[in-house]
Amino acid sequence: MLRYIFRRLIAVPLLLLGVATVAFFLSQTTRGDPLSAVVPERQMNNPEIVAAAKERWGLDKTLAERYVIYVSNLARGDLGTSFTTRRPVSADLAERLPATFELVLAAMTFATVVGVGLGVLSARYQNGPIDHFSRIFALLGSSLPVFWSGLILLYLLTVQLGWFPGPGRLSAHTPPPPPITGLYTLDSLLTGNIPVFLESLHRLMLPAIVLGWSVVGVITRLVRSSLLEVLGQDYIRTARAKGALEGRVMIHHALRNALIPTLTIIGFAFAYLITGAVLTEAVFSWPGIGSYAVSAARALDYPAIIGVTLLGSLAFLLANLATDIAYGLVNPKVKLQ
């Protein structure tokens, strides 16, 4: 097991290097001239300004030189400087990461609780009304564009019904809690600031539901099908035969086994959540990596886009790794191999 984890850990930087290389060459073969992004159009005829800009942004070097510089910078965590914010991309990302992390974590929690819950209920009452409802609910979630469902829910629940506050992590009047983890809900709780905790939680809920809903479907489907398979196993009959009631059979015996395959879906769900987070944040003005990526994309800010992409890929790879490790820990049979 340890050797397996080690081997997988080694693969992560190699894959990242591949990813970075792809990202680099993409950025170099750009048709839109990156120069135009940093030099105002009326200055384009001024050779001094153009040369200065080229030097400042490293556009005067050869491709190979730039690649070596790029990769060695990356290794030090230097993702370059954003064209638009004029700050190091890594600093921008570090500042915005907690907001995205908080959103994705909340969405994952929502998706797991609802997905597993609906999966259990639809397996228990197979082909009953709950089963049909959860099928439709799940299907809607995976078919709705989050940037639209977010908008519609924002209109219905916030504008019309007033159940949820407007977009953003906190209102402009509320000072954010002192940064400990960067997660507003957690930090406000740690510092005992209940009003801020409640506000940040309230504002987190709607985007998290919108985002989480998009992966409820895959979780529900998998929990349902693996539960149905597990419920047909001999050891379920054994559990009943030794006097366990149906609820206990479901939770203690069936769900435990059914969750093993379900774990594998979490890496996949995570990838989906990163995708969705980009769009959800744009709708909810959530000051995270996603809205950063969208504004970078609109401004053709390559260092920023590539920085986000690299960070996203790293998160993606680590999530898959964590999933595999968790799978090994939960399944006693893997330990021996």
Add this chain to the structure above:
Amino acid sequence: MMEQSKEPLLEVRDLRVDFRVPGGYATAIRGVDLTVGRGEVVGLVGESGSGKSISMMALLRLLPAAARVSGIARFDGVDLLSLSPRELSHIRGGRIGMIFQDPLTAFNPVLTIGAQIVEALQLHDRNLSGKAAWTRAVELLAEVAIPEPGRRVHQYPHEFSGGMRQRAMIAMAISNRPQLLIADEPTTALDVTVQAQILELLQRLREELNIGMIMITHDLGVVAGIADRVMVMYSGRVIERGQVDDVFYASRHPYTRGLLAALPKLDGAREALVGIAGTPPSLINRPAGCAFRPRCSHAEAVCATAEPPLLRAGQLESACYVSDRLSGMTP
């Protein structure tokens, strides 16, 4: 027989099981009667598909929801088929233990053997502490002769050998000192030498704990050494029953005789294994008359008229129109 009270431990009357299938019901069990005395061992014999397992699953209501069960199954004064789920759960694993054919699939793969035995103990004794339950689990493993029970108790099912798993399954089944043990093909999935050990273990437990048993098997040889009485099932009915020796030496039913003929002979003669030609009838489309008729070499015209009733024939009860003709012949 060790009768302690007049009433038998288990008394089943007219047990019927139908399965809902597309376009109607398929009848799997067609009126089975069965009694088991306290401490008595009854062998339930038949080919796969004869309904022996289904009828026992039906008693404990372990069949899927598509099954419709009717009849009376009086266990120590209460009807198992009309208990609430909660009342039934006290009997399952408490006063009736069950052993299954394949101990690998019958254990939950993600829980240790110990955890599963502890669960069985604590389900029936809410006051039992975790520590006491684990101690008891080790004792139980020792009782079924599993070496190093203190270490084994923390292992997972896949770390046990087949025979050891079946011993652990038996330990779990007897953990609450049941009055009745239903063993569904307990030795079928095991090697021959291991089979003998498991049968020996069951025999010993029966004597020590005075447990009544229903031994489900397709192998009359398994029944021979352990059962007091034998019931032979075919196509969802009991077609012959009696004391074990009478069934072995004076069977009046061609089907039982076929099963007996298929047994390897004890005298070691290298006789060709005789089977019964053909396959059991389907549940949906049974032949008219005796269900065994299409495969029976003694069949006559009368056999096609109606199902033969289970009637006394010599020392046994047999459901065969031509049983008288068979009485003289040695099986």
Add this chain to the structure above:
Amino acid sequence: MNTVTIEARKDGRTKPGVIRRVLSLLAGLPPSVLFGGAIVLFWLVTALTVQFWPLHDPLALAGRRLQPPSADHWLGTDALGRDVLSRTLHGAIYSMPIATIVVLAGVVIGAALGAIAGYVGGKVDAAIMRLVDITVAFPPILLAMTITATLGPGIVNAAIAMIIVWWPIYARLMRAQVLEVKEREHVEAAIAGGAGHIRILGIHILPLCWAPILINATMDFGQVVLLAASLSFVGLGATPPTPEWGSMIYDGASRFYSWWIAFGPGMAILTLVLGFSFLGDGLRDYFDPKSQ
């Protein structure tokens, strides 16, 4: 009933027979295929014929700005006074071809590389599969955004980016299929019979590999529609004033009090994605009943 058919044939009109045959074929399909197929068909027909429908001009001012739905403008008007219904229906002109091109190109490229990887094996296999590994190590939307941004915003570049994101799925599927089919007896017999590689791959292996890829491709149509709309939403796909669903929703996002601006295009995406996933689901159940 029979006489009707016979009479019809006497008249030389075979139509009732043909229609009946088509109907009986349709009746044999699972309802999800029919339902999904109907939705997809609607959008396909819309994409092909919407220019001839009696609608407002999707690009021109058609009424007052930001009007809620009314008898004249069923889905209201947007910030520039354009008819949202007309723009929504015209959106099919972009979404359907993009989805088709991306899925087809993804299938062709992915299946070709996957088949080569699976059939040739060794270093070629390793090289192709590393490329697949690296591509799928990116979160799809971020890779698509990066590529589109570097190529320059626009529908064509967005389509190219999506093809690059999408082909590895089919490469993996095809490789797994080829590896499995390669081991079957009839292939070994063909090899023993001295058939050439192209012949073995083309005649003995590939025809058996298509079903799962086509079923997946059907389901992916919807996902491609979603991704294309997402790229437009973040400003990298279709550019204004093109009536593309994603960019229409972006227009609505900045004015969410005028909910109707985004409602139409959102429903369009939703129905199309649902249609394709019903169709794909149904086809899978139809061709592979085990997977139920």
